Amino acid sequence: MKALSGIEIRAVAATVPTQVARTQDYEFLTMEERQRFQKVTGIAARRIVRDGQCASDLCMTAAETALAHVGWARESVGALIMITQTGDQPVPATSIVIQNKLGLPQTCVAFDVNLGCSSYPYGLAIVGSMMQSLGIMRALLLIGDVSSRVCAKNDKSAWPLFGDAGTATALELDERASPMYFDLMSDGAGKDAIIIPGGGLASRRPPNDGPVQQEMGADGTYRRPDNLILRGADIFSFAISKVPHSIKRAMDASGKTGDAVDYLVLHQANKMINDTIAKKLGFPLDKVPTSIEQYGNTSSASIPLTLCTNSDFFRDTRSIATSGFGVGLSWGSAVFNLPANSVTTCVESDATY
């Protein structure tokens, strides 16, 4: 892929809800299983929205943080793209509703993108290349999910993994910006590895009349058809075999070796996956910041949330390699520079808009 030039990241902001769900309190695992789960996944706690708070709300708060950080006039924002798989409603796109709520001008391009864990590299590529080709000076990339609202609480393979979070990244055209390098991949053959089978129109699980019932899945777990199903072992296998090569391709395109990259920021899927990827690429773990311990797998939001959770690391300009991987299957890597003081500290908020 060609490098993307002239796009600078001005701010990265993240928001999590205040409600904490601790692995040690998860009643569907025994005490022994809770300890083992925490050791293998690295997840000690997650943040879960209270009734009514949406991904759009978390992203709105993050967008306000980012806008305050950069001091932009709202009239100057030319694009707002939201990437989520837990939008406010099927129609219209959540980003368009946010354009109005944030007080952005009608000249603002707004649309949603349906991606999960690969959202950050994809989002930077989508927004950055659109800004560059259409001459849009300033844009907001909102990425977030409220996975707790689509997982069954009794689903031991999904519920204790996922946390809720929303993020905002402010991007600006700037000829002096260092190029961004991407590697973006897809494999729809793995569609069943993470899937919400019901609620869509493809008729695999058409909506029925009457109340929604829980049904027992092949793994013996009861879920509603509109609950998320995760086949963790298949995601694990995919991640450790495909992702290191993707990061390597993006690094090769940038001409950077591991020594020249300050931090490797990975999607926070689970500790064993990320330790394996880091080891394969030769990155020491002190160059691989995390957020999974306190926030769990925050799906699309995990990479910018990890930046904000470790904002102290990014006071100076840093060279970053990043990779998101999961639902689709979709995976992507990006190598770019984060300007000094562009990463804000993660904000806790239960605000709804």
Place this chain on the structure above:
Amino acid sequence: MSIEIFIKNFAFAIEVQPETLNAETEYKALDIWDSLNTLSVIAMADADFNVALSGQDVESSRTISNLWTIVEAKIVHA
């Protein structure tokens, strides 16, 4: 590569003593077996044998020998 090494590494991955396992061990019937062990075995196959096992490979095989057959085939075709 031999099945003996595979059994040893399998034992290390699921944190049991190697002498408690053999080629005919039905690993999913072990008291300590759970879905997280599937991840450990996939990680072991990747790290030690450079083989990508799927969740299905681990979950549908019965004995360690059955799983070794899959790993060995993937080594040959690597």
